[in-house]
Amino acid sequence: MVFYLFCAMFALAAAGYMIGRKRAVDLSTYGSLTLHSRPGYHGAYVALWAGLPSFLFVILWLLFQGSVVDGFLLASLSEARTSGLDSSQIDLLLSEIKAVSAGQIFGEPDKEVLAAAERYASWQGIARWSMVACALALLLFGATVARSRIAPQFRARHGVEKILDGVMIFCSLVAIFTTLGIVASLLFEAFRFFERVPVTEFFFGTRWEPQIAIREDQVAGAGSFGAIPVFAGTLLIAFIAMVVAVPVGLLSAVYLAEYATSRFRSVVKPILEILAGIPTVVYGFFAVLIVAPAVRGFGVNIGVDIAPNSALVAGAVMGVMIIPFVSSFSDDALNAVPQSMREGSFGLGATKSETVLQVLLPAALPGIMGGILLAVSRAIGETMIVVMAAGLIARMTANPLEGVTTVTVQIVTLLIGDTEFDSPKTLAAFALGLVLFVVTLCLNVVALRIVQKYREKYE
Amino acid sequence: MSDLPAINQSVTVDWSSEKAQRRVRRRYGAERRLKWFGLGAIAMALLLLGVLVTSLISVGYTAFVQTHITLPVFIDAAKINPDDPFKGKYRPMVNDAFVNMLSGIDSKADRRLAAKMLSRGASLMLRNSVVDDPAQMGKTVTFTFPMADPIDQLHKGVTPRDVPEDQRRVSDKEIAWYDQLVARGAISKPIAWSLIFSADSRFPELAGLAGAIMGSFYALLVCFLISFPMGIAAAVYLEEFAPKNKWTDIIEVNINNLAAVPSVVFGLLGLAVFLQVFGLPRSAPLVGGLTLSLMTLPTIIIATRASLKAVPPSIREAALGVGASKHQVIMHHVLPLAMPGILTGTIIGLAQALGETAPLLLIGMNAFITSTSGGIVDPATALPTQIFIWADSPERGFVAKTSAAILVLLGFLVTMNAIAIYLRRRFERKW
Numbered sequence: 001m002v003f004y005l006f007c008a009m010f011a012l013a014a015a016g017y018m019i020g021r022k023r024a025v026d027l028s029t030y031g032s033l034t035l036h037s038r039p040g041y042h043g044a045y046v047a048l049w050a051g052l053p054s055f056l057f058v059i060l061w062l063l064f065q066g067s068v069v070d071g072f073l074l075a076s077l078s079e080a081r082t083s084g085l086d087s088s089q090i091d092l093l094l095s096e097i098k099a100v101s102a103g104q105i106f107g108e109p110d111k112e113v114l115a116a117a118e119r120y121a122s123w124q125g126i127a128r129w130s131m132v133a134c135a136l137a138l139l140l141f142g143a144t145v146a147r148s149r150i151a152p153q154f155r156a157r158h159g160v161e162k163i164l165d166g167v168m169i170f171c172s173l174v175a176i177f178t179t180l181g182i183v184a185s186l187l188f189e190a191f192r193f194f195e196r197v198p199v200t201e202f203f204f205g206t207r208w209e210p211q212i213a214i215r216e217d218q219v220a221g222a223g224s225f226g227a228i229p230v231f232a233g234t235l236l237i238a239f240i241a242m243v244v245a246v247p248v249g250l251l252s253a254v255y256l257a258e259y260a261t262s263r264f265r266s267v268v269k270p271i272l273e274i275l276a277g278i279p280t281v282v283y284g285f286f287a288v289l290i291v292a293p294a295v296r297g298f299g300v301n302i303g304v305d306i307a308p309n310s311a312l313v314a315g316a317v318m319g320v321m322i323i324p325f326v327s328s329f330s331d332d333a334l335n336a337v338p339q340s341m342r343e344g345s346f347g348l349g350a351t352k353s354e355t356v357l358q359v360l361l362p363a364a365l366p367g368i369m370g371g372i373l374l375a376v377s378r379a380i381g382e383t384m385i386v387v388m389a390a391g392l393i394a395r396m397t398a399n400p401l402e403g404v405t406t407v408t409v410q411i412v413t414l415l416i417g418d419t420e421f422d423s424p425k426t427l428a429a430f431a432l433g434l435v436l437f438v439v440t441l442c443l444n445v446v447a448l449r450i451v452q453k454y455r456e457k458y459e
Numbered sequence: 460m461s462d463l464p465a466i467n468q469s470v471t472v473d474w475s476s477e478k479a480q481r482r483v484r485r486r487y488g489a490e491r492r493l494k495w496f497g498l499g500a501i502a503m504a505l506l507l508l509g510v511l512v513t514s515l516i517s518v519g520y521t522a523f524v525q526t527h528i529t530l531p532v533f534i535d536a537a538k539i540n541p542d543d544p545f546k547g548k549y550r551p552m553v554n555d556a557f558v559n560m561l562s563g564i565d566s567k568a569d570r571r572l573a574a575k576m577l578s579r580g581a582s583l584m585l586r587n588s589v590v591d592d593p594a595q596m597g598k599t600v601t602f603t604f605p606m607a608d609p610i611d612q613l614h615k616g617v618t619p620r621d622v623p624e625d626q627r628r629v630s631d632k633e634i635a636w637y638d639q640l641v642a643r644g645a646i647s648k649p650i651a652w653s654l655i656f657s658a659d660s661r662f663p664e665l666a667g668l669a670g671a672i673m674g675s676f677y678a679l680l681v682c683f684l685i686s687f688p689m690g691i692a693a694a695v696y697l698e699e700f701a702p703k704n705k706w707t708d709i710i711e712v713n714i715n716n717l718a719a720v721p722s723v724v725f726g727l728l729g730l731a732v733f734l735q736v737f738g739l740p741r742s743a744p745l746v747g748g749l750t751l752s753l754m755t756l757p758t759i760i761i762a763t764r765a766s767l768k769a770v771p772p773s774i775r776e777a778a779l780g781v782g783a784s785k786h787q788v789i790m791h792h793v794l795p796l797a798m799p800g801i802l803t804g805t806i807i808g809l810a811q812a813l814g815e816t817a818p819l820l821l822i823g824m825n826a827f828i829t830s831t832s833g834g835i836v837d838p839a840t841a842l843p844t845q846i847f848i849w850a851d852s853p854e855r856g857f858v859a860k861t862s863a864a865i866l867v868l869l870g871f872l873v874t875m876n877a878i879a880i881y882l883r884r885r886f887e888r889k890w
Contacts, residue, residue, distance in 0.1 A: 066738035161786045168696035171689045175714045175760070178753050182724060185731035248500045255497025268501060275508055277872065279814025281843045282515070282865050285850045289858065290514045320507050327504075351486050353493040374719065381721025383817035384843075388850060408723050408817070415730065415821050433727040437720065444719040445712075 005058065005132055009139060013051030016143045020046030023150050037156035045156045048163050049146035054139040061131045069123055070094055076119060081112055186437055189430030196424045197225045202431060204228065208394035208405075210414060210425050225428055227435070229394035233311065233404030237386060238379040240315025240400055241322055245375060248319075249326025250368070256327070257334035258356055269331075276324040284388030287317040292389065299401070307391070309403040314390040318382055322375045329371020329451075333364035336458050366454035373447035377440040383408040407432045515869075519862025525651035525664060526606040526614040528577070528640060532556040534589060536596040544590050550582040553604070557581075560645065561636045569632070576633055578605040580665040603647065605664040608856035610637055614646060617855070628855065654863060658831045659845065663856025666849070668864055669831045674744050674824065674839030675813060681748025681835060682755055682812050687805055689752075690759030691794075697760070698767045699789055718757035725754050726821030734822060742823040742838035750822060751812040758811065762804020766797040799886035806879040810872050816843040842868045 021043030028035045035042075073094065074082065082090065093113075100109050101117035101124075109117075150156070194202070205226015252272065256265050292313045299306035306312070337360050345355040361368070391403030392413060414429040473479060532553060539547035554574040558564055564573055581604035588602070589595055605611070609628045612618040614637070624631050640646050657667030693714075701707040729750035733739045739746050770793050778788040794801075819825070825844045840848065846868065849861040 063737045067736075070738065157784065157786075161784065164786060165696075165700065168692045168700065171692035172696045172701070172710055174689055174693065174753075174756065175710060175717055178717060178728070178756070179713050181732055182720070182728045185728055186724075189731060248504055251497045251500035252504060255494065255501055259494050259497060268505070271508065272501070272504055275504065277810070277814075277876070278511070279816065279843055279868065279872070281814070281816040281846050281850075282511075282869070285846065285861055285865060286511050286514065288850065289518065289862075290510070320504070323504050351490045353490040354486070356493065377719060377721075381723065383721065383723045384847070387817075387820075388847070408721070411723055411727070412817060412820055415727075416825065430727060430731070433724055437724050440719065440721055440724075441716060444716050448712075448715055448719075 001128060002058075002062065005135065006055075009051060009054055009058070009135065012136075012139055012143075013047045016050040016146075017043035017047035019143070020044070020147055020150060023147060024156070027150070027152050035152050036154060037158075041156040041160050042150050042154070044160045045163075046143055046146040046150070048160060050139045050143035052163065052167075053142050054135045057138055058131065058135050061134075065127050065131070069120070069127060072123065073097065073116060073120055077116060078112060182437060186430055186434040189427050190434040193424055193427035193431045196427070201225060202227050202428075206396060208410075210410070210428055223424065225424065225431075227407075227432065229396045230405055230407055230410055230432070231435075232396055232398075233390070233394060234380055234406040234408075236398060236400065236404055237311050237315040237318065237390060237406055238376060240311060241319040241379040242372070242376060244316050244319025245322040245326050245379075246372060249323045249375075250330050252323070253327040253330035253334060254356055254361075257331050258352060258360070269328075272324050272327060275321060278321070280321065280382060280384040281388070283317050283321050284384045284386075287313050287385060287389035291317055304401065306401045307403040309389060309391040310401050311390065311404045312400040314386050315400065317389060318379055318385050321382070321385065322379055325375045325378060326371055329374065330364070330368045333367025333371065333454070334360055336367060336455060337363045338458055364454075366450050366457075370447040370449075370451035370454065373443050373450070377443035377447070380443075381408065381436060381440050383412060387412050407436050411436070515862045515865055518859055519864075519866045521615045521617060522654060522856075522859035522863035523651055524615075524648045525653065526611040527603045527647050527649055528557075528606055529601060529603050529645050529647060530556055530560065530581075531599050531601045532585060533599045534585075534595050534597065539589065539596060544593050544596075545586065547586065547589070549586045549589075553577065553581045553585055560643070561639055563632075563635065563639075572630070572632060573636055576607055576610050576636065578607050578664045579662055580605060580660070603649075605653070606646070608663045608854055609633070611664055612855050613637060614641075614648065615859075617859070654860070655867070658829050659827065659840065659848075660829060661827075663852075663854050663860055666857070666860060668842065668845060668867060670828055671840045671842045671845035671864075672867075673831050674747070675841040675843075677744035677835045677839065678747035678751060678819075678824075678841055679809055679813060681745055682751040683805070683809060685749065685752040686755040686759055686808070690756050690805070691763055691801060693756070694760045694763035694767060695789060695794070698764045699785070699793070714757045714760055717753075718761065722754060722815055723817040723821065725750055726818030728753070729818055729822045740836050740838070742826045742828075742840075743836045744824075744839050744841070745835040746822050747819050747824050747841060748835070750818045751815060754815065754818070755808040755812050758808035759801075759805050762808070763797070763801045766800025766804070767793060769800065770796045796888070799882050803879045803883045806875050806882070810875040810879075813871060813875070814843055814868065816847055819844045820847065842871070 021039045024035055024037075024039040024042035028039070074090065077093075082093070096109065097113055097116045097120055100113055101121040202225050205224060206228045207224040207226045208229050209224050211223065256269060260268070292308055292310075295310065295313050296306050296308060341359055341363060342355055345359045350358070386406045386409050390409055391405050392409065393403065394405045394410075395402060397404060411429045411432050414425055414432075530553075533556065535552060538549075538552055554570070554577070557577050558570055558573050561573055564570055581602075584604060585602065588600070606614070609618065610633070613620075613629050613634065618627050618629060620627075620634065629637075637646075653665065653667045655667060655672070656669050657665060658670040660666040697707060697710065697714075701710075729746060733746045733749055734741060739749075774792050774796065775788050778792045779785070783791065819841050824839065824841050825848055826838050826840060827848070828838055828840060842864065846861055846864045849857045849864060
């Protein structure tokens with residue numbers, strides 16, 4: 001339905017283009033007047049005025065139709081049916097009504113639900129057809145007004161270019177909207193979480209047991225949301241990842257930048273980049289299937305008990321994924337060091353390694369640090385590897401052989417499956433998400449600034 | 460400065476002395492060490508990549524074939540509802556035919572055990588075949604059915620025979636029956652097209668990727684339709700039109716930061732905004748595509764800006780010189796010249812989006828769905844989330860299936876990147 005509507009609107013806008021163009025051509029030939037803009041621009045002007053407003057209208061309508069109809073539906077239900085229900089029960093009721101109206105009837109729905117389902121179906125129909133009618137009316141109105149403005153002296157090109165400017169400005173603002181959307185949704189849900197759980201408990205508590213009873217009779221703890229062990233686990237795994245990634249990445253960057261022939265470099269560098277292009281879910285499976293049993297077997301051989309979901313495995317595999325980040329940032333940083341510094345060092349009789357260690361690395365240090373900070377932010381935010389290979393139980397430990405959990409693991413496990421937007425369990429995920437976002441944002445801002453400053457220094 | 464020797468005072472160093480020689484040797488040793496450390500680091504990274512790929516291939520290749528049995532089945536018309544061939548006792552029919560092929564079945568328990576060697580999908584395949592062609596009723600028709608997962612693993616040699624019976628998933632009896640079937644030549648191992656063309660299932664021998672591939676396709680389609688035009692428009696504005704002021708600076712910083720926001724945060728955004736506020740359907744590729752498009756947008760914007768920058772100013776000046784407006788310069792000349800670079804960036808961005816898992820998990824694209832969904836608002840899974848689901852499944856057969864699914868995903872990624880590289884090589888112009 002919506003698809004056909006879009007097709008029809010597109011076809012009508014194209015027709016508008018033809019009409020506008022023809023009108024402009026007619027004007028110019030009959031009246032022997034010269035047009036200000038080429039006929040195509042007149043056509044485009046009509047098409048844009050016809051298509052754009054109605055397109056935006058349909059999108060907005062579709063976005064808000066669901067919640068508006070739900071609101072009507074709820075208001076139409078009798079007081080007795082809805083009073084005393086919390087929001088999740090209301091959601092359940094609404095989805096039951098929708099299921100009934102779609103023909104999926106389970107058990108015996110009561111009369112009121114049946115009636116509501118009928119109302120829902122009819123409203124859906126009304127909403128849909130009024131959307132189509134309004135969109136087409138808007139389209140025709142826009143086309144008519146735009147066509148009536150066509151005249152030889154009409155500056156259609158300026159009009160079209162202004163509209164395009166508007167569209168482009170809107171598109172570049174989408175990035176801002178996205179950031180605002182992230183911040184607003186995280187803040188809003190996190191605020192609701194902190195209404196239920198005190199901020200101090202979240203940031204300073206040392207017990208993380210988010211399993212709370214959903215039903216009254218369920219056996220579960222009261223739930224405690226002290227996130228310190230989760231943060232500690234995240235830092236431990238990120239640290240292990242960096243222990244793997246920084247030496248390997250840095251050394252390979254040094255070799256690629258200073259020692260390798262250009263042919264070796266052109267072959268090896270893309271292959272290294274493949275490591276960054278492999279989806280993280282693949283690394284997660286690799287960690288579970290190959291690395292964890294191997295590490296565990298090694299532990300048995302030397303008589304150490306290693307947990308199957310140890311921080312070591314998750315961190316090491318994550319480190320492998322991060323190698324290309326460190327190496328390509330370090331490579332860029334080393335290459336940005338001016339040739340004159342190398343030559344100066346060689347001229348004083350230093351060997352290549354002395355030049356690298358005592359001249360190039362100190363000079364490139366800001367760039368390398370920026371890259372490492374970006375890699376740390378990547379490691380903290382990485383999700384799938386830890387979801388598959390790290391543990392679920394929050395433990396306060398610095399022992400890499402035990403299982404720990406991370407912020408991202410908790411977000412995913414708290415939100416997978418049925419999410420109920422009222423329980424602190426679900427909202428806790430948003431609080432964790434907020435912390436994750438803020439921390440990675442700070443790391444990124446600092447890192448990007450360092451890298452940029454450093455680049456300017458040698459330009 | 461007084462402790463330094465004066466410039467004109469010549470210091471004689473005996474370069475051939477033992478001490479000096481040792482110093483030189485030490486310095487050259489350090490030089491070689493650094494070089495070897497560097498090579499070692501690269502070798503280690505490449506080795507890890509090699510281990511990753513080879514282990515996936517060595518585990519996953521078995522899932523590209525599937526053990527089948529060639530089984531003549533007598534389709535007993537008496538067991539089928541003549542008005543509605545959909546209803547009939549197909550399972551006993553298949554089981555009878557299968558058990559009759561075997562000897563040494565004495566008890567009911569044996570019969571049940573033997574029937575389990577055949578895939579649960581066999582009776583459904585028989586039913587579908589009869590529904591398609593009711594003329595088969597009353598005849599004996601030869602079918603090829605998949606075998607159940609334990610037998611499949613046995614046939615592929617994944618399940619070892621020489622371990623005690625209680626440590627493997629097939630009993631001695633089943634192995635004996637299986638050997639009978641092999642001896643009769645009834646067992647074959649054709650290519651498992653079902654891996655690509657069937658939907659998900661709880662039984663590894665029936666599970667396929669069709670639903671996930673369609674889900675990923677729709678999500679990427681939505682992602683492309685949104686992020687490609689929007690990315691180009693934003694990049695053109697920022698690169699060509701925007702005045703240099705505080706606002707454009709903020710936008711720019713914003714885009715760079717968005718590119719580095721963890722993907723799981725985008726999942727939270729999708730969950731809170733698209734599902735909660737706008738009430739879009741859960742598990743739908745539409746929502747997945749919207750979420751992915753927000754992640755892909757920065758990539759496309761950055762790539763587009765880079766390739767716009769690469770178009771030399773002389774092109775712009777020439778077009779402006781013959782009277783084109785700024786818009787015309789960009790639409791008619793700069794954008795077409797920058798297009799190969801933009802397309803390359805877009806394909807790379809889409810390839811990233813194809814491998815993205817975490818945001819799709821949060822918006823529910825990890826549902827168990829046994830049909831290939833038809834549209835962008837029907838519940839579906841995507842390739843990476845399907846891998847995640849299968850990796851979590853306990854059946855032995857899913858280990859190979861997961862690796863095979865990963866190989867399929869990597870195949871798509873390699874293809875997309877190869878297209879991107881081809882485009883770059885073919886159309887890139889050095890000015």
